[in-house]
Amino acid sequence: MTLKHPSTGGLLILAVIIAILPSILPNNFYMDVAIRIGLNAIVCIGLNLLIGYAGQISLGHAGFVGLGAYGSAILTGEFGWPAIPAMLVTALFVALLAFVLARPVLRLKGHFLAMATLGMGIIISIVLNTEARWTGGPDGMAVQPMMFFEYMVFGEAVWYWIVGAALLIAVWLSLNLIDSPVGRALRAVHGSEVAAEVCGVNTTQYKVKVFVISAVFASVSGSMLAHYGAFVSPEDASFFRSIELVTMVVLGGMASTYGAVVGATILTILPQALARFEDLEHMVFGLILMLTMIFMPKGLVPTLSAKFRRSPVKVEAESEAQGGGAT
Amino acid sequence: MFSEFLQYLLSGITIGSTYGLVGLGFFIIYNASHVINFAQGEFVMIGGMGTVFMMQAGLPMPVAIIMAILLTIVIGMLLEKLAIEPSRKNASVVTLIIITIGASIFLRGLAQVVWDKDFHTMPAFSGEETIHILGAVIVPQNLWVLGGGGVIVLAIMYFFGRTALGKAMLATAYNPLAAQLVGINIRTTLLWSFGLSGLLGAIAGILVAPITFTSYDIGIMLGLKGFCAVILGGFSHGWAAIVGGIIVGVAESLGAGYISSEYKDAIAFIIILLVLFFMPDGLFGRRGTDRV
Numbered sequence: 160m161t162l163k164h165p166s167t168g169g170l171l172i173l174a175v176i177i178a179i180l181p182s183i184l185p186n187n188f189y190m191d192v193a194i195r196i197g198l199n200a201i202v203c204i205g206l207n208l209l210i211g212y213a214g215q216i217s218l219g220h221a222g223f224v225g226l227g228a229y230g231s232a233i234l235t236g237e238f239g240w241p242a243i244p245a246m247l248v249t250a251l252f253v254a255l256l257a258f259v260l261a262r263p264v265l266r267l268k269g270h271f272l273a274m275a276t277l278g279m280g281i282i283i284s285i286v287l288n289t290e291a292r293w294t295g296g297p298d299g300m301a302v303q304p305m306m307f308f309e310y311m312v313f314g315e316a317v318w319y320w321i322v323g324a325a326l327l328i329a330v331w332l333s334l335n336l337i338d339s340p341v342g343r344a345l346r347a348v349h350g351s352e353v354a355a356e357v358c359g360v361n362t363t364q365y366k367v368k369v370f371v372i373s374a375v376f377a378s379v380s381g382s383m384l385a386h387y388g389a390f391v392s393p394e395d396a397s398f399f400r401s402i403e404l405v406t407m408v409v410l411g412g413m414a415s416t417y418g419a420v421v422g423a424t425i426l427t428i429l430p431q432a433l434a435r436f437e438d439l440e441h442m443v444f445g446l447i448l449m450l451t452m453i454f455m456p457k458g459l460v461p462t463l464s465a466k467f468r469r470s471p472v473k474v475e476a477e478s479e480a481q482g483g484g485a486t
Numbered sequence: 487m488f489s490e491f492l493q494y495l496l497s498g499i500t501i502g503s504t505y506g507l508v509g510l511g512f513f514i515i516y517n518a519s520h521v522i523n524f525a526q527g528e529f530v531m532i533g534g535m536g537t538v539f540m541m542q543a544g545l546p547m548p549v550a551i552i553m554a555i556l557l558t559i560v561i562g563m564l565l566e567k568l569a570i571e572p573s574r575k576n577a578s579v580v581t582l583i584i585i586t587i588g589a590s591i592f593l594r595g596l597a598q599v600v601w602d603k604d605f606h607t608m609p610a611f612s613g614e615e616t617i618h619i620l621g622a623v624i625v626p627q628n629l630w631v632l633g634g635g636g637v638i639v640l641a642i643m644y645f646f647g648r649t650a651l652g653k654a655m656l657a658t659a660y661n662p663l664a665a666q667l668v669g670i671n672i673r674t675t676l677l678w679s680f681g682l683s684g685l686l687g688a689i690a691g692i693l694v695a696p697i698t699f700t701s702y703d704i705g706i707m708l709g710l711k712g713f714c715a716v717i718l719g720g721f722s723h724g725w726a727a728i729v730g731g732i733i734v735g736v737a738e739s740l741g742a743g744y745i746s747s748e749y750k751d752a753i754a755f756i757i758i759l760l761v762l763f764f765m766p767d768g769l770f771g772r773r774g775t776d777r778v
Contacts, residue, residue, distance in 0.1 A: 216580050218587075263763040269579035270522040274713060275762050278755035281710070289748040398706065402591060409584055438599050445592025452585045453573045 169417055170330055177323040181316070190315035192431055194387060197322035198380045200423035201329045203407045204416055205376025208333060210405070211414035212342065213369045214349035215265060216273050219280025220404050223374045225287055225396020226253050227381025232302040232391045233293055242305040242312075246382040250375050257374035261367040280401050287393040299392025302385045318387050325383065326420070329376060333416045336372070345369060349414075399441075406444055410451050412458025421460050489621025494743040495736060496619070500628045500697065502735020503635035504530075506728035507690035508712025509719065510642060511683040513727045516716075517646075518655040518679035519574070521582050525565060525590035527709020528597075529687025532558045534700035535597055537692050538606045547609070555688045562684025565589050566677050574676075590705065597702040608695040631693045635728060638689065642724045645682075655679050707751065711738075714758045720768025730769065733757075 184190055206220050230249030234240040240248075264275050287294050294300060305312040312321065336342050344365045347355035356362050385391045394400070403426065411422025426447075430440055455462050508530055515523045536554030541547060569585050577585075610627040617624050646652040657665040658675045666672055690708075691700065698704075714734050719726030734754050742750040761768065 210580070214578075214580065216583060263759075267762055267766065270583060271717070271762055271766065273522075273524075273583050274710075274717065275759060277710070278758050282752050282755050282759075285749065285752045399591075402587060405584065405587075439595065441591050441595025441598060443595070445588045445590070445595055448588025449569050449585050449592065452577075452581050452588065453569060456573070456577065456581055 170327065170334065173330060173417070173420070174327055177327065181319060187315045190319055192428060194315060194318050194322050196424050196427040197319075197326045198384050198387070199404070199407060199427050200326055200420045201322075201380040202377045202404055203411070203419035203423045204329045204333045205373035206404055207408045207411075207413065207416065207419040208336065208345070208369050209373045210408050211412075211418075212337060212345040212349060213366055215366060215370070216276065216405070217370075217373070218273050218277035218398075218401050218405065219283070220276075220373070220377050221396050221398070221400035222280035222283035223253055223257065223377035224381035224384070224400070224404075225283055225391075225393065226256070227378030228302075228385035228391040228395050229287060229294055229381075230378070231382035231385045232300055235303045235386075236300070237293070242303070242386060243307070246379065249382055250378045253378035254371050254375050257371045258367065261370040262363070265363065265366045265370060277398070277401070280396070281398060284393055284396045284398065287396055294393070297393055299390055299394075302389050302391055304389060305386040312386070318383075322383060322387075325379070330416055330420065337416070341365060341368065346414075402448075403444065406448050408458075410447055410459060412460040412462070415458065415460045418458050418460035422458070425459075490743070491740075492620055492622040494739045496622055496624055496628065498736035498739030499732055500624075500631050500735070501694070501739065502715075502732035503631050503728065504690045504694040504708070504731070505711045505715040505734050506731025507635055507638060507686055507693075508708055509715030509727035509731050510638070510724055511686040511690075512713055512716045513721060513724055514642075514655070514686070515679050515683045516721055517659045519570070519676050520659060521570060521574070521586065522713070523565075523680070523683065524583065524586040524709065525593060525705075526683065526687055526712060527705035527707070528590050528593040529558050529562060529684045529705075530691035530694075530708045530712075531597060531700065531702065531705035532561060532593065533688030533691030534608065534695035534704070535601055535606065535691075535702065536688070537695065538608050538700060539601055541608075547611075551692055554692060555685060558684040558688035558691075559681045560684075561593070562680040562682075562687075563677050566680035570680070571673070571676070590709070594702055594705060601702060603702060605699040605701045606695075607699060608692075610696040625697070627693075627696045631697070634689065634693045638686065639725055639728050642686075646724065651675070651678060711754045714754045716768075717758055718761050718768055720770045722768075723770055726768065726770040 180193060181190065184193060202220065202224055206217065209215050209217055227246075227249055230252060231242065231245050234245035234248065235242055260279060264272065264279070267275050288297050290296075312318065337345075344355065344360045344362075347358065347360055348362050348365060352362050381395065384395065407422035407426045408419055409422070410425060411420065412418025426444075429443065433439055433443060451458065457465075508526055511526045511529065512522060515521055515526075533554050536557050537547075537550045540550035540553050545553065565586075569589055570582070573581060573585060610625060611630050612626045614625055617626065617629075646656060654665065654670045654675050655678070657668070657670055658672050662672055665675075690712075711734055712731065715731035716727040717730070718733060719728070719730030734757060737757060738750055738753045741753040
């Protein structure tokens with residue numbers, strides 16, 4: 160299998176879908192959903208690098224989204240910074256924080272890692288809820304619109320293209336990273352950390368790298384969410400949001416960049432479709448998580464693409480050989 | 487001054503005992519299957535909410551309590567049978583974590599639909615008349631929690647040390663294949679471990695419900711703090727989970743009293759992060775080695 164071609168083809172298909180979607184969508188409500196899909200997908204692509212490729216779970220990624228959102232909100236609102244520098248400085252801050260946290264956190268494995276990242280996410284959300292002087296507390300705060308020199312970025316039609324472009328960049332970065340030596344090292348870590356280490360892979364360094372990258376993806380998506388929605392609340396950083404993000408990655412398919420996009424698409428639309436049965440949302444998410452893991456542990460995209468591409472026998476042999484990594 | 491300190495200490499010990507009981511539930515499932523059951527907190531919620539709603543349906547309190555405990559045991563066993571059993575054999579740790587998290591979100595959503603989203607109070611077991619100890623005030627329910635916790639710890643120690651099923655659970659955890667070879671039915675053992683864990687969670691939820699409140703979403707915090715307790719104590723001894731729980735409870739209560747009540751919930755997580763970073767085997771844990 161050539162590593163490059165199918166991915167580039169996928170990128171092209173995604174670009175075409177993004178380009179023609181606005182002419183199909185009937186009104187701004189659907190545009191809004193599409194934008195939110197894009198924003199979620201960006202976080203999921205980063206998170207997928209961590210969960211799917213490096214095999215390290217994070218149950219606190221909504222915390223990074225929240226930090227990105229609040230960072231932009233506070234820097235533009237309280238300090239009058241322009242939106243782009245605010246977004247970049249926030250992302251830099253989140254990257255530093257993730258870098259400092261990554262070493263002790265990623266030394267842990269399995270359940271302990273899950274718990275530590277969860278604790279981290281919850282502490283972030285408690286801080287956002289409590290420091291009302293800066294964050295507006297549980298009620299959240301309004302965010303300045305994004306200014307691009309004199310031009311105000313406003314409305315679904317404009318945001319759609321910004322988020323669409325950002326999504327394409329995110330996919331492209333992710334695909335390149337996976338095909339780079341870093342990506343191969345990560346897959347080795349996922350397969351067996353000890354074996355990777357024996358082969359001379361500095362596993363800690365790679366795990367830290369991918370943790371920081373995924374945190375930056377989350378932060379940038381959070382910044383855009385804040386400006387687009389003109390409002391942030393601690394809900395954006397809540398534990399349930401973290402679980403939603405993991406569900407998207409898991410459903411779409413671990414170790415599949417397009418899987419992350421598909422997962423984000425399905426699970427962003429689902430709550431809208433279930434809006435009339437709002438109470439059922441938790442139940443449905445929980446069920447999807449459980450059922451996917453029990454019956455389709457590789458997720459939608461890898462499972463389906465394996466089915467379409469080859470005969471079942473070959474696929475099984477191959478997936479055993481590569482330890483379940485599909486692009 | 488002193489009475490204030492004693493007050494914080496006593497309420498910390500009380501709430502800490504519940505964390506300990508929840509932690510003991512984690513301990514049992516982990517010791518039987520090496521699975522961390524992230525739905526443990528939901529057992530606590532089902533115990534409390536179950537009792538409240540069965541009492542609303544007109545059942546007398548003792549009957550409601552027993553029914554709620556049975557309900558939780560059944561749910562625990564169903565969780566094992568339907569979700570853990572089918573995927574346990576070749577699933578990675580991440581997969582199992584995600585399954586139990588899915589179960590936890592599902593149970594919470596179910597409680598919200600079947601019952602409701604409100605806070606509920608439960609009457610205390612033996613009145614509300616306060617007891618004064620050196621200037622601190624407690625209610626009889628505090629004693630119920632402490633007594634209940636103590637009895638359960640003794641029962642669990644007896645169970646693992648003296649009964650065949652308890653020893654079978656330990657053997658299954660240590661080496662499932664060897665356990666099978668000496669005639670232990672692993673499937674039933676795992677089923678019972680989830681049932682037992684449900685029992686402990688339900689009891690914790692029922693004991694503490696009259697002091698705090700209960701609602702569909704309390705499980706998550708209680709579950710996490712119970713996990714804190716068992717991490718702090720280490721996975722080697724059952725009593726260590728209780729000690730860990732009491733330490734977490736007291737630290738939280740003193741922190742809320744003297745430092746900041748808003749950051750009360752964060753204290754447990756700061757403890758968990760510190761413990762994970764600096765003493766991953768817990769206070770009383772034996773250092774384990776991993777086979778590669």
